[in-house]
Amino acid sequence: MKILVTGGTGYIGSHTCVELIQAGHEVVIVDNLYNSSIDVLDKIEAICGVRPSFYEVDILDKEGLEKVFEENDFEAVIHFAGYKAVGESVAIPLTYYENNIAGSINLYQLMKKYEVRNLVFSSSATVYGDDFEVPFKEEYGLGTTTNPYGTTKKMNEMIITDMNLADKNNSAVLLRYFNPIGAHHSGLIGEIPNGIPNNLVPYIAQVASGQRDYLRVWGNDYDTVDGTGVRDYIHVVDLAKAHVKAIEYAASHKGTEVINIGTGRGYSVLEVLHAYEKACGQEIPYQIMDRRPGDIAVCYADTKKAEELLNFKAVYDIDRMCEDSYRFTCNLQKDR
Ligand code: NAD
Numbered sequence: 001m002k003i004l005v006t007g008g009t010g011y012i013g014s015h016t017c018v019e020l021i022q023a024g025h026e027v028v029i030v031d032n033l034y035n036s037s038i039d040v041l042d043k044i045e046a047i048c049g050v051r052p053s054f055y056e057v058d059i060l061d062k063e064g065l066e067k068v069f070e071e072n073d074f075e076a077v078i079h080f081a082g083y084k085a086v087g088e089s090v091a092i093p094l095t096y097y098e099n100n101i102a103g104s105i106n107l108y109q110l111m112k113k114y115e116v117r118n119l120v121f122s123s124s125a126t127v128y129g130d131d132f133e134v135p136f137k138e139e140y141g142l143g144t145t146t147n148p149y150g151t152t153k154k155m156n157e158m159i160i161t162d163m164n165l166a167d168k169n170n171s172a173v174l175l176r177y178f179n180p181i182g183a184h185h186s187g188l189i190g191e192i193p194n195g196i197p198n199n200l201v202p203y204i205a206q207v208a209s210g211q212r213d214y215l216r217v218w219g220n221d222y223d224t225v226d227g228t229g230v231r232d233y234i235h236v237v238d239l240a241k242a243h244v245k246a247i248e249y250a251a252s253h254k255g256t257e258v259i260n261i262g263t264g265r266g267y268s269v270l271e272v273l274h275a276y277e278k279a280c281g282q283e284i285p286y287q288i289m290d291r292r293p294g295d296i297a298v299c300y301a302d303t304k305k306a307e308e309l310l311n312f313k314a315v316y317d318i319d320r321m322c323e324d325s326y327r328f329t330c331n332l333q334k335d336r
């Protein structure tokens with residue numbers, strides 16, 4: 001299939017492009033390089049021997065985006081492009097709504113105009129909010145989101161669902177990611193945090209590589225195995241492979257499906273820290289702090305639907321996630 005990948009030079013997008021190319025698909029990337037670098041194209045080419053087509057276009061620029069549709073006959077779209085920092089979305093909500101909602105509507109309107117009927121959208125476990133019991137099941141529906149970023153994911157899910165109710169020939173898979181971490185085993189692509197990382201593993205990676213002194217553990221008084229927060233971490237390469245299955249599913253079915261992508265198993269902050277210590281061969285200092293506002297205690301996926309509909313099951317374990325993250329972090333430092 002010829003697939004448009006918005007946000008394809010980003011963290012999850014770049015890994016997905018690799019898996020799509022390796023599965024025999026043709027990839028065309030649209031990205032404005034707001035949070036990624038053009039060098040990623042060289043890295044994708046180095047890994048799979050094929051360089052994806054690339055347009056430096058902002059999805060808010062509808063005319064620019066339309067040119068991409070005019071020049072290509074797409075069968076499907078995987079839509080990653082968007083802003084993703086929870087805290088920033090609280091500070092500048094309109095910017096988040098503009099980029100993640102207005103930008104997405106431009107894309108969906110062009111898909112309608114050019115009759116591109118198959119879509120995979122990057123949603124998030126954050127749409128469950130704090131309303132439901134773990135494991136989170138797709139049938140719970142949408143919970144109460146606690147920040148504008150989460151609300152943009154929820155609104156996109158609603159927009160796509162309505163769009164496909166109005167046009168029964170459309171097809172969409174809304175993937176609710178849990179916590180993607182790790183990097184490609186080549187060490188060539190991975191997550192490059194912008195400023196001080198908010199997320200756990202990018203922060204641990206910087207402590208392990210000497211860029212920060214210690215990890216701040218946000219609370220150890222939750223009702224969990226050791227009191228620290230529990231999340232369902234999934235290797236980004238597993239997540240990327242799930243996209244290949246999801247877009248192939250979308251191309252052969254109609255309607256809208258919401259599907260969790262996680263491992264179905266949670267790890268606490270300290271369990272992740274210890275796995276990372278094993279991966280980097282050194283102790284990682286940490287301090288227990290107060291809880292971070294907005295955090296929930298435990299979050300992990302019910303993965304049955306992904307297994308049944310997509311025949312998808314994550315294979316990489318937490319040790320491998322940490323090893324691949326550490327390799328990429330060391331390479332990044334060497335390059336600087
Ligand atoms: P990322 O920032 O690495 O990638 C997003 C890409 O989109 C970047 O390359 C950025 O330059 C591009 N982009 C942003 N706005 C754009 C615009 N207006 N026009 C064109 N390109 C634009 O993020 P990621 O971690 O790869 O996340 C990909 C998607 O998955 C996002 O929608 C994110 O919200 C979602 N998601 C991520 C996580 C996570 O933990 N990383 C979890 C759940 C959902």
Ligand code: UFG
Pocket residue numbers: 084086124125126150177178179198199200201203215216217218219228229230231269292295
């Ligand atoms: N944590 C720390 N110290 C840190 C960073 C995180 O102790 O420096 C803890 C958090 O308190 C939490 C766990 O590590 O218990 C994971 O935190 P992350 O920030 O890595 O991930 P979250 O689960 O909070 O958030 C992620 C994504 C969001 C998404 C959400 C739900 O970053 O975009 O999952 O899917 F909305």
